[in-house]
Amino acid sequence: MxxxxxxxxxxxxxxxxxxxxxxxxxxxxxxxxxxxxxxxxxxxxxxxxxxxxxxxxxxxxxxxxxxxxxxxxxxxxxxxxxxxxxxxxxDTPGSDGKIFCTTTAPDQRSYWLRTKTKAPLNYFLGFPIDRNISRYTGILDAEEFSGITVYQGRGVGGGSLVNGGMAVTPKRENFGTVLPSVNPDEMYTTYYPRANAGLGVGTIDPAWFDTTDCYQFARVGRKHAQRSGFPFVFVPDVYDWNYMKQEAAGTATKSALAGEILYGNNYGKKSLQKxxxxxxxxxxxxxxxxxxxxxxxxxxxxxxxxxxxxxxxxxxxxxxxxxxxxxxxxxxxxxxxxxxxxxxxxxxxxxxxxxxxxxxxWGDNGNVMCGRANHLWDPTGSLQSTIPCAGIDNWAAGGAFAEVAPLPTGIETFASFYLSITKNPNRAQFSWNAATSTVDLNWQTAWKQPSIDMAKTIFDKINSKEGTIYRTDLFGVYKIWGDHLTYHPxxxxxxxxxxxxxxxxxxxxxxxxxxxxxxxxxxxxxxxxxxxxxxxxxxxxxxxxxx
Structure with a gap:
């Protein structure tokens, strides 16, 4: 040596x-x-x-x-x-005493060198919701390429600052397609456990989930999934679940229950900084x-x-x-x-x-988003935790795993919202553009169609069973699918x-x-x-x- x-x-x-x-x-x-x-x-x-x-x-x-x-x-x-x-x-609080701003009130801290926000869900009730902000080295970068916007964290801690914290280990039977040259035995016996320990991964208390107001939206998602025959699974996360219980009880400063996630979370989330x-x-x-x-x-x-x-x-x-x-x-x-x-x-x-x-x-992890309009007897709650804790698993049959995602607007929306991860086969390539001295990505929006088709194996069936429809007011005018982005490059x-x-x-x-x-x-x-x-x-x- x-x-x-x-x-x-x-x-x-x-x-x-x-x-x-x-x-x-x-x-x-x-x-x-x-x-x-x-x-x-x-x-x-x-x-x-x-x-x-x-x-x-x-x-x-x-x-x-x-x-x-x-x-x-x-x-x-x-x-x-x-x-x-x-x-x-x-690591320094702003004028409001908080390091990070909320999802519903973005300011200059929200975006990387933009003068207008570019929210993943950029319409509500059919109206655009992006707002003007001061140019600043904010926490979320919405980097635009031909055909796709890639959301990335900017700051010490990278993507851990801005993601939902869903800490999911792939099913072992799927690992061969994820990293085909890596020995799964060593990953599942040594390195996945080491990673989960280092990240501080935990799972929500199912009994608390069943009773707390802030996960009414996820319980509606569970009911609809199970009524259509889909497995509903709790998903581990890096949020401090005891802290969230204190938020709900009113004994700790609200964080996940105050709309904090997309632009950082001030208290309960165990980002890499912690x-x-x-x-x-x-x-x-x-x-x-x-x-x-x-x-x-x-x-x-x-x-x-x-x-x-x-x-x-x-x-x-x-x-x-x-x-x-x-x-x-x-x-x-x-x-x-x-x-x-x-x-x-x-x-x-x-x-x-x-x-x-x-x-x-290069791929987008098959990301595609959609919302469903529920009936009046299925309210999803005005108080919604920003931390997703469960998903619908149709990977084996339909090539899709769907997070039951929050829509933390502070009002009752009667809407179920989902981020799907799908088995999209399309791959793009980065290349040097000598004329502009920049790097291009050749992704095409049409390449999202397999993701839409795979997500529809879940949501078409749920809509048919429940007599519900897709929301058309969240991603544009009469646009159903959020097929313009990825959170998972x-x-x-x-x-x-x-x-x-x-x-x-x-x-x-x-x-x-x-x-x-x-x-x-x-x-x-x-x-x-x-x-x-x-x-x-x-x-x-x-x-x-x-x-």
């Missing part, structure tokens, strides 16, 4: 004793408990953002699920880590530079990699450009961010030897194709991909537990073989 990384400059600086101690802890319960590894935790790295001219052992681009896992495990193994995050830290990132920072070996954007990665003359980084202000202006070197670089900017950056680096000659699979295999640097079977970019020793871009377009359920588990698998292998 050598302390010098291949293609690097020997800056890992890990003794044999520390390596053995650290790796052993990662494999054991101590790491899962988040304790620092080694005899002594190193004193904290220099405070503040990364400095121009710095030379660091590891640089991680992004602070979402994959990047946070890598940062924690590397730090526990004794490696100093610098994380680069394009979004804000989200789990993996908190543990990583506690090691004293991890520093995070918010409002920094990586624009270039290329081999350095003396080994390792030269990384060019732009520092931003809160209106999106570049205030400084920094050049640093790193022995190893992990791409963890999310499916879209990582794919765009790698495609750009290959096309512009910074990393020309990346293979031809870069940018391919996946692929673009597919495992064992664009990379090796552990995320290494083999043409460039010391470069790795460790996020949702590794997963080829579909997970059959909400993807973040699979992204986390795969990152746990890959980083363990990288630590034990590459250090």
């Amino acid at each position: 050598t302390d010098k990384p291949p293609g690097g400059t020997g800056r890992w600086s890990i003794s044999r004793r520390r390596f053995i101690t650290g790796t052993g802890s990662i494999l054991g319960a101590a790491a899962l408990a988040g304790r620092p590894i080694g005899a002594q935790a190193k004193t904290a790295l220099a405070a503040g953002p990364i400095a121009n001219g710095a030379h660091v052992p590891v640089l991680i681009i992004g602070t979402g699920y994959g990047g946070s896992v890598a940062a924690l495990r590397l730090a526990q193994a004794g490696v100093d880590v610098n994380m680069i995050e394009m979004g804000m830290a989200w 789990t993996y990132i908190a543990q990583a920072k506690a090691t004293g070996r991890v520093t995070i530079s918010p409002l920094h954007r990586v624009t270039r990665v290329a081999p350095a003359a003396g080994g390792g990699y030269t990384v060019v980084i732009e520092q931003l202000n809160t209106t999106g202006d570049v205030t400084a450009t920094k050049t640093v070197t790193s022995d190893r670089v992990f791409f963890a900017a999310g499916s879209v961010g990582t794919s765009k950056l790698l495609v750009k680096l290959k096309a512009t000659g910074a990393l020309p030897n990346l293979n031809g699979e870069i940018g391919k295999g 996946l692929g673009g640097a597919v495992l064992n194709k664009a990379t090796d079977n552990y995320g290494r970019l083999t043409a460039y020793p010391g470069l790795y991909v460790i996020d949702g871009s590794l997963i080829p377009g579909n997970t059959s359920v909400n993807p973040f537990v699979t992204i986390t588990a795969l990152a746990e698998r890959n980083i363990e292998k990288i630590i034990t073989t590459d250090l």
Whole structure:
């Protein structure tokens, strides 16, 4: 074993004793408990953002699920880590005393560098509901490509800041199509359990679910699903369910019951800030530079990699450009961010030897949304928790799994709302547009039709049974299906194709991909537990073989 990384400059600086101690802890319960590894935790790295001219052992681009896992495990193994995050830290309250704004009253904190909101559900009762806001580095990015809008979290914690927290492990019988080159035994015996423990996953108390006002909407969804013969399943989540009970009882500040989710959740949700990132920072070996954007990665003359980084202000202006070197670089900017950056680096000659699979295999996890108009005897409740807790499973027969989603408007809507994940086979490709110096995605809206057809295997039957109809006022004028978006971007640097079977970019020793871009377009359920588990698998292998 050598302390010098291949293609690097020997800056890992890990003794044999520390390596053995650290790796052993990662494999054991101590790491899962988040304790620092080694005899002594190193004193904290220099405070503040990364400095121009710095030379660091590891640089991680992004602070979402994959990047946070890598940062924690590397730090526990004794490696100093610098994380680069394009979004804000989200640790300072606004003028209202809250860090995040609500879904129903979005302000400048809501969107990434927009002057008007772009809500996924952008009509209500047939009227547009988007509003003007100040341009700001807000928490939700509605990134528009040809044919699709991709919603992504912007800030320390990535997508964990803005998703519904539904922490679903795929059924084992479906795993072969999710990650065909990965051994399911190791995932289901080791890495899925490790991910669920690290994320703080739990399930709603069924007895409380049956009685609380805030899940009337989901109980209506259960009744309709079961009356049509569909399995209704409770889904794990990373919300603190005891805290939500206190919200409902009036003994804690309302959060999920105050319309907080799409633009962040102030109290009860266990985002990465409270789990993996908190543990990583506690090691004293991890520093995070918010409002920094990586624009270039290329081999350095003396080994390792030269990384060019732009520092931003809160209106999106570049205030400084920094050049640093790193022995190893992990791409963890999310499916879209990582794919765009790698495609750009290959096309512009910074990393020309990346293979031809870069940018391919991108999918939307089959996302499609719809609403149903219920009868007056099926009210869904004016108070609705923003945290979904259940779904309708018709994957085997119809290729669809549908979240029973909230519609937290604060008024009775008599509507059932759903986000479906479907077995959509269509895959898109990112490509470099030299004329505009941007990266394009060739998704076509028509490719959503299989998702609509699969979702209809559930909702056509329910509507027929209940004598109900689809809502036509939520996504436009007389438009039934929300087929214009995805919350679950996946692929673009597919495992064992664009990379090796552990995320290494083999043409460039010391470069790795460790996020949702590794997963080829579909997970059959909400993807973040699979992204986390795969990152746990890959980083363990990288630590034990590459250090």
